[in-house]
Amino acid sequence: xxxxxxxxxxxxxxxxxxxxxxxxxxxxxxxxxxxxxxxxxxxxxxxxxxxxxxxxxxxxxxxxxxxxxxxxxxxxxxxxxxxxxxxxxxxxxxxxxxxxxxxxxxxxxxxxxxxxxxxxxxxxxxxxxxxxxxxxxxxxxxxxxxxxxxxxxxxxxxxxxxxxxxxxxxxxxxxxxxxxxxxxxxxxxxxxxxxxxxxxxxxxxxxxxxxxxxxxxxxxxxxxxxxxxxxxxxxxxxxxxxxxxxxxxxxxxxxxxxxxxxxxxxxxxxxxxxxxxxxxxxxxxxxxxxxx
Amino acid sequence: xxxxxxxxxxxxxxxxxxxxxxxxxxxxxxxxxxxxxxxxxxxxxxxxxxxxxxxxxxxxxxxxxxxxxxxxxxxxxxxxxxxxxxxxxxxxxxxxxxxxxxxxxxxxxxxxxxxxxxxxxxxxxxxxxxxxxxxxxxxxxxxxxxxxxxxxxxxxxxxxxxxxxxxxxxxxxxxxxxxxxxxxxxxxxxxxxxxxxxxxxxxxxxxxxxxxxxxxxxxxxxxxxxxxxxxxxxxxxxxxxxxxxxxxxxxxxxxxxxxxxxxxxxxxxxxxxxxxxxxxxxxxxxxxxxxxxxxxxxxxxxxxxxxxxxxxxxxxxxxxxxxxxxxxxxxxxxxxxxxxxxxxxxxxxxxxxxxxxxxxxxxxxxxxxxxxxxxxxxxxxxxxxxxxxxxxxxxxxxxxxxxxxxxxxxxxxxxxxxxxxxxxxxxxxxxxxxxxxxxxxxxxxxxxxxxxxxxxxxxxxxxxxxxxxxxxxxxxxxxxxxxxxxxxxxxxxxxxxxxxxxxx
Ligand SMILES: Cc1cc2nc3c(=O)[nH]c(=O)nc-3n(C[C@H](O)[C@H](O)[C@H](O)COP(=O)(O)OP(=O)(O)OC[C@H]3O[C@@H](n4cnc5c(N)ncnc54)[C@H](O)[C@@H]3O)c2cc1C
Ligand code: SF4
Ligand code: FES
Numbered sequence: 001x002x003x004x005x006x007x008x009x010x011x012x013x014x015x016x017x018x019x020x021x022x023x024x025x026x027x028x029x030x031x032x033x034x035x036x037x038x039x040x041x042x043x044x045x046x047x048x049x050x051x052x053x054x055x056x057x058x059x060x061x062x063x064x065x066x067x068x069x070x071x072x073x074x075x076x077x078x079x080x081x082x083x084x085x086x087x088x089x090x091x092x093x094x095x096x097x098x099x100x101x102x103x104x105x106x107x108x109x110x111x112x113x114x115x116x117x118x119x120x121x122x123x124x125x126x127x128x129x130x131x132x133x134x135x136x137x138x139x140x141x142x143x144x145x146x147x148x149x150x151x152x153x154x155x156x157x158x159x160x161x162x163x164x165x166x167x168x169x170x171x172x173x174x175x176x177x178x179x180x181x182x183x184x185x186x187x188x189x190x191x192x193x194x195x196x197x198x199x200x201x202x203x204x205x206x207x208x209x210x211x212x213x214x215x216x217x218x219x220x221x222x223x224x225x226x227x228x229x230x231x232x233x234x235x236x237x238x239x240x241x242x243x244x245x246x247x248x249x250x251x252x253x254x255x256x257x258x259x260x261x262x263x264x265x266x267x268x269x270x271x272x273x274x275x276x277x278x279x280x281x282x283x284x285x286x287x288x289x290x291x292x
Numbered sequence: 293x294x295x296x297x298x299x300x301x302x303x304x305x306x307x308x309x310x311x312x313x314x315x316x317x318x319x320x321x322x323x324x325x326x327x328x329x330x331x332x333x334x335x336x337x338x339x340x341x342x343x344x345x346x347x348x349x350x351x352x353x354x355x356x357x358x359x360x361x362x363x364x365x366x367x368x369x370x371x372x373x374x375x376x377x378x379x380x381x382x383x384x385x386x387x388x389x390x391x392x393x394x395x396x397x398x399x400x401x402x403x404x405x406x407x408x409x410x411x412x413x414x415x416x417x418x419x420x421x422x423x424x425x426x427x428x429x430x431x432x433x434x435x436x437x438x439x440x441x442x443x444x445x446x447x448x449x450x451x452x453x454x455x456x457x458x459x460x461x462x463x464x465x466x467x468x469x470x471x472x473x474x475x476x477x478x479x480x481x482x483x484x485x486x487x488x489x490x491x492x493x494x495x496x497x498x499x500x501x502x503x504x505x506x507x508x509x510x511x512x513x514x515x516x517x518x519x520x521x522x523x524x525x526x527x528x529x530x531x532x533x534x535x536x537x538x539x540x541x542x543x544x545x546x547x548x549x550x551x552x553x554x555x556x557x558x559x560x561x562x563x564x565x566x567x568x569x570x571x572x573x574x575x576x577x578x579x580x581x582x583x584x585x586x587x588x589x590x591x592x593x594x595x596x597x598x599x600x601x602x603x604x605x606x607x608x609x610x611x612x613x614x615x616x617x618x619x620x621x622x623x624x625x626x627x628x629x630x631x632x633x634x635x636x637x638x639x640x641x642x643x644x645x646x647x648x649x650x651x652x653x654x655x656x657x658x659x660x661x662x663x664x665x666x667x668x669x670x671x672x673x674x675x676x677x678x679x680x681x682x683x684x685x686x687x688x689x690x691x692x693x694x695x696x697x698x699x700x701x702x703x704x705x706x707x708x709x710x711x712x713x714x715x716x717x718x719x720x721x722x723x724x725x726x727x728x729x730x731x732x733x734x735x736x737x738x739x740x741x742x743x744x745x746x747x748x749x750x751x752x753x754x755x756x757x758x759x760x761x762x763x764x765x766x767x768x769x770x771x772x773x774x775x776x777x778x779x780x781x782x783x784x785x786x787x788x789x790x791x792x793x794x795x796x
Contacts, residue, residue, distance in 0.1 A: 023540060023541075024540070027540075037497055041589065041595070041596060042596050043588070043596040043597045044497075044588070044597070068596065069596055072596075083497070084497040084533065084534050085534060086495070086497070086534035086535075086536065086540070087536075087539065087540065088539060088540075089536075089539060214580060214583055214584065214588070215495070215496065215583070217495055217536060217539075217560075217718065217720055218560075218561055218718055218719075218720065219560040219561060219562070219579055219583075219718060220562065220577060220579050220580035220583055221562040221564065221577040221579065221580055222576075222577075222580045224571060231564070231570075231571065236720065250571055253573060253671040254571065254573060256573070256671075257573045257574070257600060258598040258600075261598035262598070
């Protein structure tokens with residue numbers, strides 16, 4: 001059992017949980033993740049270790065509530081506990097030793113970025129963080145990131161910071177001067193756009209991939225991604241890969257097979273007990289292809 | 293027993309069934325000739341039509357009367373070859389004799405003495421290629437149904453257990469076991485019995501290995517495995533789930549903390565076919581498919597973990613894993629679930645019973661067929677392009693390998709493909725452990741006692757043999773436990789070359 005020590009809301013659907021996990025807090029490295037199971041019977045969810053305090057024996061998880069399982073997780077309150085936490089999983093980030101890095105975060109990907117920015121800054125690398133959200137209330141971790149370097153905040157609707165997408169801000173930063181590496185974490189279309197933007201000038205670019213996972217140890221193959229024409233397992237070979245070699249089309253495709261199931265599970269939870277339940281659970285076990 | 297009273301001339305002939313009611317400890321008065329006339333009992337099963345749509349156990353178990361009648365078929369051979377057919381040398385005629393005498397407690401003790409998990413092996417062992425293959429009774433008629441009898445006695449024992457197992461006095465020695473499959477659990481039990489303090493580290497959130505994530509409920513109810521794990525805990529074994537050795541802890545850390553280590557991490561990595569289209573949605577490794585359904589309970593409609601419910605499912609492979617996957621797909625509502633295997637029916641490696649059950653349940657078999665491409669539309673599987681195979685010219689070793697028949701390509705329409713063509717070793721532990729010797733396939737090398745290249749570190753089960761069987765993994769666990777016991781008491785080497793895995 002892993003008691004929840006702290007909880008705060010970062011945006012309308014993003015929650016930060018500080019969770020007791022002394023062993024993982026002690027040995028985790030930037031870029032690694034854990035798999036959690038909120039309670040008996042719950043799904044196994046991969047989550048980046050956004051921060052850790054070895055002294056206090058805690059890790060920080062930042063969770064975007066997008067389905068029943070993530071909602072169940074963020075419904076837990078301090079004093080309650082997460083049943084299972086396993087890790088640290090995946091390879092640690094190959095952090096730049098010196099020079100100049102730009103980190104681009106979209107949505108909850110910003111949370112994945114935080115430990116990278118911390119690590120880079122510790123190495124003495126000059127870091128610019130570019131983060132974005134739909135509008136002001138969707139921007140997360142701006143203050144934390146600003147402790148480690150310059151932060152450019154963008155909002156789609158212009159309600160805060162620079163109006164427009166993070167990629168537009170990135171374009172400007174690229175023209176400003178040489179960059180040794182770009183890290184990009186966020187929704188697949190964003191990571192793909194960053195990869196296309198840095199490709200012509202061949203700026204080394206690293207993305208952190210988030211395919212569907214079960215075990216996190218290489219035993220299921222569900223997390224397979226195609227990188228440089230080779231099939232790799234994000235949980236053990238990644239989660240970070242060379243952005244210019246990633247097949248983003250396949251990635252977004254392989255993220256989608258259970259979308260109908262997730263929607264049905266969420267509806268089922270949101271509606272009261274009643275006649276709808278039967279319909280929803282019928283949809284939840286809908287045959288393959290219903291999602292097409 | 294052979295000199296037991298024959299009915300004298302003129303005495304009424306009582307049917308054998310009625311003679312089975314006799315005082316405990318005695319045998320029924322059955323003549324050798326009569327013995328030979330008893331037919332092998334059939335396992336009562338759930339109706340094939342019904343069970344093809346549910347996850348309840350297929351085999352229902354023999355009732356006591358029939359188990360005792362079956363036990364009467366055993367000839368109690370002077371040279372019981374069945375024992376040599378058993379990888380862990382269970383004293384088969386002894387427990388069968390005790391069963392025939394109606395002395396259930398003694399039969400159970402005898403069986404459990406030889407085999408730590410008889411409820412499991414009585415259900416999943418390939419008896420037809422082990423003990424029953426050599427059984428002398430089988431030379432005339434059918435072999436004794438040793439597997440059915442093992443299951444019967446084991447289930448009886450399970451229902452009539454002492455409330456809590458005895459906790460032995462502590463030896464003061466500590467042993468770490470990595471992996472909680474049949475090898476790890478067996479070793480844990482044997483070591484705990486000898487008073488050692490045992491901690492089992494398991495990567496998943498629950499213990500049992502393949503027994504819980506791979507083999508489906510309809511073949512091995514999970515409660516059986518949970519009961520065994522609970523019993524180990526009552527004996528003082530500590531199970532630490534969510535602990536991946538090579539990630540959460542390094543092997544070296546365990547070596548510094550424990551007096552000895554047993555590595556039993558299985559051969560858990562999936563092998564894919566390496567053909568185009570394999571990353572389409574609707575293509576699963578058997579590991580992923582079965583883990584979703586079994587460990588994560590996705591067969592229950594209210595489960596949090598989703599699984600695709602294919603309507604037309606092709607499962608590639610011919611082993612137990614393939615049979616489990618295809619029968620699972622059928623139970624999840626597939627209108628057509630088909631095995632695709634590149635050799636013929638006689639060469640299928642699955643247990644005979646699984647193939648038979650699958651056929652009864654209406655599973656399709658496309659034999660001597662090899663997939664060449666998974667075809668799809670909009671990212672989803674729509675078919676499996678295959679080619680027919682025939683046996684080619686004998687190769688250097690004289691073996692005739694299947695080769696494609698030119699121009700024989702055809703497409704199996706399907707919306708889901710499960711790949712069950714084998715597994716390989718997981719490098720997480722082995723590559724992070726300095727000095728641990730592995731062979732060219734990544735399996736750990738051990739000596740006759742089961743010790744690896746690292747002193748005090750032992751290994752067994754699938755991570756040594758490559759994907760094998762439950763009983764072989766258990767045998768390794770038992771042998772390693774004896775060696776570890778000797779090691780921590782400073783009495784190793786106890787080299788027993790004849791007991792090496794390869795010999796079996
Ligand atoms: C679907 C299926 C059906 C089968 N059917 C049969 C059958 O009918 N009859 C039969 O005899 N055999 C059958 N087998 C084979 C049999 O299950 C295996 O041979 C046997 O389970 C091997 O036992 P093991 O203890 O070596 O490993 P496993 O059962 O594989 O257990 C290994 C355990 O170690 C854990 N682990 C792995 N890496 C680490 C790590 N680094 N740190 C901590 N823990 C780790 C795993 O999570 C797992 O729980 C089947 C296998 C499968 C997959
Ligand atoms: S070989 Fe068959 S008949 Fe002989 S003792 Fe063994 S089970 Fe009985
Ligand atoms: S999550 Fe199962 S192999 Fe990566």
